[in-house]
Amino acid sequence: MSENIYTRKMGEEYDIVFRQCVSLNTELHKLVPLAKQMHLLSSNAVSSAARAGTEGDAFRVLTQDIQLLGDEVSHCISDTQKVINEIVTLASHLARSFSSYIIYLDLLNHLDEKTMKTSPKYFESGQKNVVDDIRDNNNKLSRCLGTLSNLLSPVSTLVKKGEYLAVCSSVEAASAGEHGVSFEAVATMLRELVGQLGTQSTRQSSLLRDLSDAMEKQQQNQRNLMYAR
């Protein structure tokens, strides 16, 4: 395959990687209101347990578990936000470095060694710096994607835990009769929130898989381009 085709393919891959990073960023930002709702749910659980008075011992135990779950979800969301911000920045650096790489290719094509007073090595060192930047940012991006994947993997466990807590809350609310009415509302809200978390986490995992695939292709093209030169 010619250098030009690899270059064009690499440009397309960078485009795809950048767009996928932005999509993942958008999806992950949707988790932020969810973290706030989890916090609200914890407060509701506390007040519902208090309203149940002496009948609310089981609710208080469940409330503690709901609070712990809320904290875990919040931490997970806040950690993913930091990593995704870094991922978007790295993807944008990569796209910029690749533009510079193309400009250097253009420059090297313009050079006429017979008439030059400047050694081509002078420009090749510039191009090498750009290639080093690309490699460096690529490695960082791969590492960040690994970190993000690790951060997102416990979400499915958290969802199961939340579903289990919702069932327990409903059972306890039903057995407490009229004292359990407001805690049943807590159970319903918990079910909805973990449902949303589950749906969003499935979508994010799928986007992350696509992004990792695109990164692999782009890195393969980069290697091919280097060999082609």
Next chain:
Amino acid sequence: MRVEHLFNKNTHSWMVMGRDDDRRKEVIDTNQYLIQHNGRGILLDPGGVENFAVVAAEFSKHFDLADVEAVFASHQDPDVISSLSLWIQTNPNLIVYVPKIWVSFITHFGVKLENIRPIPDEGGFITLGGHDLEVVPAHYLHSPGNFSLYDPQAKIFFSGDIGAALLPEDYTDLFVTDFSEHTKSMEYFHRRWMPSNAAKMRWIAEVRKRDVEMLCPQHGAIFKGEDIENFLTWFENLDVGSGWSSVR
């Protein structure tokens, strides 16, 4: 593409590069200048990312660009210096002289602070291979942080966007050939881009204090001989900051 020596005596020279016919038509044509003294070089307004490859390739035929130690940016516009990060990637020790007020803006072009030498508002001198080049304030012409550069040895005054002309495509001369005709290509640019008559008058007075044989803008043709005074008089009488009314 034209590359010509404007001055060449002993170890001191000025080169200009302009009229890039191969550029995309939506990209404004720019003049790039290279001053050499005792084997050291400085680029004046080296241009945007769009023409970096051409500028570097053309100048490299005439000078070892490894000896270019600095870049002077008259102001912050993309056609003036958006290529900076590419020049610095090629030479990480490159010094970049920019108006002080634009430092934190110019870093958006991917330039690190260690390469930047901010020029104070009052101007000063840049020393190249033991030769002093004078940096003359030209604020508000058009940028609020803007400088011209005067070389007393070559008697060349680099004016940045002042004196710029949006030339017709078939104009290939590097110099102004018919001043009266040339004003047609300058008038709208100066009315629209230059915001201050007071700044204009101060700058004209500064130019007149100096012995100038060539006045070199970043766009369009170069003024020499009596066309320098023709330009200063024309500019003096032009009501700048008024171009917007014609597009309302």
